[in-house]
Amino acid sequence: MPFIEESDLLELHKDIDKAQIINERLLDQIKFKNKELKKSKIQRNVLAGxxxxxxxxxxxxxxFTAGLSSSNGFEKQENLLVSIDSLDAIKTRIDNLKLQNQELSLVNEFYLAKKFLEKEKIYSVQIKSFVDNNVTLASKALTNTMFVKTNPFYSYSLGNFETLEEAQKFRKQLVDLGFQDAFVASYQDGKRIQIEDPY
Known part of the structure; x- marks a missing residue:
């Protein structure tokens, strides 16, 4: 094993300490330069923005001014000043019109579906019939509900299905819920055509 004198060992430790101090100073300088680069980058981005x-x-x-001068053939140009309040009012009005348009679209879709149901043959599950029209039982506003008058009865049916199989599955669910007398019937133009096979 090689032998190191104590004086050489002390010198080696001093050199290591000096190197560590130099490394720490260099790291501090690197951190400082990084901060300066970040600041200059932020300043450059802000200036560009x-x-x-x-x-x-x-x-x-x-x-805007070119559009005003070219769109008006008048020699006099009128000053157009719009306040922020009036812009907010216009924006609110546009939002209200969009909402009304959505509501009208829903109403239109409802009437288109209703016309389709009146023209096409559909299947529904009749759950009850009454001699009197019991308006308190349900409302015509209910969707997927049919109220059909078959003299002398008023029939109440649930669901509007395109296929007999769908109506039969729904009938089975209603029977499981306790509507033992429920049956499937086909309808066209709002009138019952016939009672269908329940299975």
């Missing part, structure tokens, strides 16, 4: 906004604003104002 402000410049972009300025250019977009200038372009918008130029195109």
């Amino acid at each position: 402000v410049t972009g906004l300025f250019l977009i604003g200038t372009l918008a104002i130029t195109s």
Whole structure:
């Protein structure tokens, strides 16, 4: 095993300590340079954003004024000032119109479906018949519910199905729930055609 003198060992430790101090200083300098680079990058991005906004604003104002001067053949140009309150009111009105349009679309879809049901042969599960029209039992506003008058009875049916198999499955579910007298019937133009096979 090689032998190291104590003085050489002390010198080696001093050199290691100096190297560690130099490394720490270099790390501090690297951290400082990184902070400076981040600051300059943020400043550059902010400056680019402000410049972009300025250019977009200038372009918008130029195109707006050019549009006003080219769209009006008048020699006099009227000043158009719109307050933020009036823009908010217009935005609110547009939102209300969109909502009304959605509601009208739903109503239109309802009437289209109703016309389809009146023209096509459909199947429904009749659950009850009454001599009197018992309006308190259910409302015509209920969807997938039919109220058909078959003299002298008023029939109440649930579900509007395109196929007999779907109606038969639904009838089985209703029987399981306790509607033992439920049966499947076919309808067209709002009138019952016939009573179908329950299975």
